[in-house]
Structure formats: structure tokens, C-alpha cells
Amino acid sequence: MPASPRRPVRGSTTGRPIMAVLDLLGRRWSLRVLWELRDGPLTFRVLQAACDDVSPSVLQQRLKDLRQAGLVDHDGDGYALTAAARALMPTLLALNDWAEDWSKTRA
Amino acid sequence: MPASPRRPVRGSTTGRPIMAVLDLLGRRWSLRVLWELRDGPLTFRVLQAACDDVSPSVLQQRLKDLRQAGLVDHDGDGYALTAAARALMPTLLALNDWAEDWSKTRA
DNA sequence: CAGTATGCTACGGATTCAGTAGCAACATAA
DNA sequence: TTATGTTGCTACTGAATCCGTAGCATACTG
Structure with missing residues (x-):
């Protein structure tokens, strides 16, 4: 078996949903996948590019995670x-705006 | 050497700052650390808890990443x-609100 | 049939993470 | 002084995850 989504071993993500979200989005390529899909559907290979x-194995795993998360x-x-993910888009766009400001403060 | 922050091997994070941010925050515990520090400073061990x-090795690496990112x-x-990170807090709070709504749609 | 695109899997090697133990510096107090 | 505690941090081994490449089965098109 290649890799199953990591389940927190210790305190788990009890209680606050934000913990589960921070865990899910805190995996490599999670946020990036959502970002790249912002303008409409993409095929597997186009998304990969x-x-x-x-x-592809990592992308496959990540898509599995995101699909299970709805x-x-x-x-x-x-x-x-x-629809749930689209509701997150304003937040990601805000993150984009912040990233622009943040990069200006970098050398 | 334990581990240096991963630099994207392929396309790198050229261009859009959002790519660099998505890469930085798409590492395990990055978002979580920022979230836990939202109400004020924490010592290493308290933050770890x-x-x-x-x-501690991972937390150390993550703190190093976040410090280098300012x-x-x-x-x-x-x-x-x-100050830069505090400017990100409204976005994280929006993420928190979204997480609440998202969890209600889950079984 | 040949050519192409799709989603997906397998494998080996590299990187990162987890878990535990421990250190040096500093402070406090007996 | 010795003892005790907290701080930030490092070392080490094994597990989990990721990377990079190759390849498969299906479907569609010419």
C-alpha cells in the first residue's frame, strides 16, 4: 500500500474542525491543488502539470484525501x-492578496 | 544534517508569491504553528504541547522556516x-469560520 | 489498425517525520 | 554550594511520506 492519509497519532484532531482542516491542508500539494482548480475543472494530467x-502517486493520494473531505x-x-470548496475560494484569494504584500517586504 | 527546507525541484516557485506561500504553508505543522500563536507568544515547549x-526536531525545522520567511x-x-503574520490572521480566522461550516456538512 | 489521451498503479530511492533521549545555559531556592 | 526546574535545542533510529520514472488498461479518433 502506497500511503494512507496520516492520522494524527497523539491528540488527534478532536473538537475544533479547524484542527482537521489545518491537518488536511497542511499536507504537501493540498492547498496547491485547490488553488489550481479555482478557475474550473482540470484533467488529472493537466492538474499534474x-x-x-x-x-502522480502523490497527486492521486491528495485527490483521494480531498474527495473524502468533500x-x-x-x-x-x-x-x-x-460547492464547499468554492466557498473557500474567497479565503484563498485573500491569502493570495496577503502573499503579494508579504513578498514586497522580502529582500 | 537533519533536514533543510525542501526547495521545489522542478518548476520552483518562480513568479507568483502565492506559490511560495502555498509551498511554505503546505508543510506539516506550518499552519498549525501560526494558528497556535494567534493569541500571543508561546515558549518552545508550550507551543510543542x-x-x-x-x-521537537520537526517543530525546530518549522520554526526555522517560518522565521526565515519573516x-x-x-x-x-x-x-x-x-506584523506580517498578524496581517494573515483575518484570513486564518476566515478559514476557521469556513471550517465550522464545512464540518456541519460532514457525516 | 495506429495514435493519443485518460485515470491510475508499481517500484526504488530520497526526503521528511515521529518518538525518545539527552545536553548546555539560565534561573530559583534551599 | 547543591538541588531543582525551565528554557531552547540536538542526536539518533525507525517509520511514514514524497519523488521520479515507467508502465498498464481503457477509451476515443483518425
């Missing part, structure tokens, strides 16, 4: 954000 | 968010 040609769906057009 | 007793500082009171 958009994510700097991430390994954030990504797979229809005829490829992989797409669910 | 807040993060489900994450391994998001975390270390003064006499322990580790604290910088």
Missing part, C-alpha cells in the same frame, strides 16, 4: 471543486 | 508572530 509535475469531485470534465 | 506534542520571531517571551 499545473502543480509543477508533481508525482472538497473535490470527479465528473466527466475532470476534477473540480465542490 | 499545543501542537499535539509534535516532535512570519515568526523569537524574543524574551518566546515565539511570537511578526
Whole structure:
């Protein structure tokens, strides 16, 4: 078996949903996948290319995680954000704006 | 050498700052550390306990990353968010609100 | 049939993480 | 002084995850 999504061994993500979200999005390529899907569905390979040609095994695992979380769906057009994920987009756009400001303060 | 922050091998994070941010925050415990520091400075061990007793080596590496990114500082009171990181707090709070809604749609 | 695109899997090697133990510096107090 | 505690941090081994490449089965198109 390649890799199953890590389940916190210790305190787990008890209680606050934010913990589960921070755990899910705190995995490599999670946020990036959501970001790349912001403008519409993408096929597996196109999404892979958009994510700097991430390994297909990792992308597969990440898509599995995001689908189980109800954030990504797979229809005829490829992989797409669910309504729940689209509700997250304003936040990601705010993150984008912040990133712009943040980069200006960097050398 | 324990571990240096991963530099994307392929396309790197050229161009858009959002890519660099997505890469930095898409590491285990990055978002969680920022979240736990939202209410003020914490010492290393208290922060470690807040993060489900994450391994000190990983926390050390993550703090190093965040300090190099100018998001975390270390003064006499322990580790604290910088002004840049505090500017990110509204976005994290929005993420928290979204997480609440998202969890309600889960079984 | 040949060519192409799709989603997906397998494998080995590299990197990162987890878990535990321990150190040096500093403070406090007996 | 000795004892005790807290701080930040490091070392080490084994497990988990990721990377990079190759390849498969299916479907569609010419």
C-alpha cells in the first residue's frame, strides 16, 4: 500500500474542525491543488502539470484525501471543486492578496 | 544534517508569491504553528504541547522556516508572530469560520 | 489498425517525520 | 554550594511520506 492519509497519532484532531482542516491542508500539494482548480475543472494530467509535475502517486493520494473531505469531485470534465470548496475560494484569494504584500517586504 | 527546507525541484516557485506561500504553508505543522500563536507568544515547549506534542526536531525545522520567511520571531517571551503574520490572521480566522461550516456538512 | 489521451498503479530511492533521549545555559531556592 | 526546574535545542533510529520514472488498461479518433 502506497500511503494512507496520516492520522494524527497523539491528540488527534478532536473538537475544533479547524484542527482537521489545518491537518488536511497542511499536507504537501493540498492547498496547491485547490488553488489550481479555482478557475474550473482540470484533467488529472493537466492538474499534474499545473502543480509543477508533481508525482502522480502523490497527486492521486491528495485527490483521494480531498474527495473524502468533500472538497473535490470527479465528473466527466475532470476534477473540480465542490460547492464547499468554492466557498473557500474567497479565503484563498485573500491569502493570495496577503502573499503579494508579504513578498514586497522580502529582500 | 537533519533536514533543510525542501526547495521545489522542478518548476520552483518562480513568479507568483502565492506559490511560495502555498509551498511554505503546505508543510506539516506550518499552519498549525501560526494558528497556535494567534493569541500571543508561546515558549518552545508550550507551543510543542499545543501542537499535539509534535516532535521537537520537526517543530525546530518549522520554526526555522517560518522565521526565515519573516512570519515568526523569537524574543524574551518566546515565539511570537511578526506584523506580517498578524496581517494573515483575518484570513486564518476566515478559514476557521469556513471550517465550522464545512464540518456541519460532514457525516 | 495506429495514435493519443485518460485515470491510475508499481517500484526504488530520497526526503521528511515521529518518538525518545539527552545536553548546555539560565534561573530559583534551599 | 547543591538541588531543582525551565528554557531552547540536538542526536539518533525507525517509520511514514514524497519523488521520479515507467508502465498498464481503457477509451476515443483518425
